Amino acid sequence: MASYEVYSHPALIRYKTSVCTKATLFLVVVLCLTYIPPLLVAYRSQGFWIKRSTYEEQPVVRFQYQTLLVAATSTQGEYVAWSTFPQLNNMLGANLRIPAVTVREEDQNQDGKLDLLVFQLQLPLKPNEQVYSIQLLLTFSYQLFESVIDGSSPFASAYDLENIIRTYQDRNLTTVLSCPMPLWTIGRAAAAPFELKAEIRYPVEVIRYPLDKYIQMVGHVCFHIDILLIFLWVFERIQTFVFQNQVLTTVPVPVGKPHMS
Known part of the structure; x- marks a missing residue:
């Protein structure tokens, strides 16, 4: 069975x-x-x-085409200056010196985000003038960034470098120009302008968060x-x-x- x-x-x-x-x-x-x-x-x-932890991110950086230049000349206490702010330029009077400026931003690694600024400036000088020191302020924007300079202000204090830097450092988000390599070359001809050339790179940022x-x-x-x-x-x-x-x-x-x- x-x-x-x-x-x-x-x-x-x-x-x-x-x-x-x-x-x-x-x-x-x-x-x-x-x-x-x-x-x-x-x-x-x-x-x-x-x-705390960190992560890396390539920021979206744009040059704001806002510039403030102050150059100390050979005459004691004298200076020449220029900016992209009309209100400040009106206050400079005889100290105003308008340079020739060229700016170029590049995306070298072709990732859709700019990572290099090439800035060139030619400042006209009188034959007896020599530049001994220079202060240059360039403004940049990150995404959702608010400018630190009030370009519509009629007051000179709004364009004071000390006040601008102090206000900037009090912000939650700041950037620092690291590893500068200045090279000052002498031997300018009497009729030639003072030339300034700068390359500023936008590196990957390290973001720290709790x-x-x-x-x-x-x-x-x-x-x-x-x-x-x-x-x-x-x-x-x-x-x-x-x-x-x-x-x-x-x-x-x-x-x-x-x-x-």
Whole structure:
């Protein structure tokens, strides 16, 4: 007579051994390899309780075509100046000297964002004038940037370099011209203008921001659980293979049946 299966269920088997055996040592090693590596991976990849983090971003920078130039000349206490602000130029009187200015911005790496400004200025001088020092202020804009100079102001204090720099440094967002390499060349002819050439590069900015501890804790827990599940799955398969195939000697005891010694 043919037979057929009417019902089935999985059998639970326990594998027993004494304390001082290779099977016990194997179990201890498996437990350590299951839980300790995920903890180390989570720590090495993200760290614990980082107060601040950083990321890099290429800023969207635009030259605002706002310039303020003050040049000290050879005469004691004398200077010549020029700016792109009509109100200031009207106040300069005989000290106003209008230069020839050329500006070029470039996108050298073709990423759609400008990363270099080439600024050239030729300041006309009288034959007996020499420039001993120069102050040049150029304004740039980041995205959502507000200009620090009020070009419509009729007051001289609005264009004072000390006030401009102090106001700028009080802002939450500031930029710094780093690694300047000035080179002053002498030997200008008497009728030749004073020439100024500058190259300003817009580098990738490092943005620092604080991290919320609660968000960090949730992120670390989720990340640790994801790794832990992988290790649990792998070592569960290893234990099943080792004990079912009696790679290490143990006593298999089916659950529900008495063990006969």
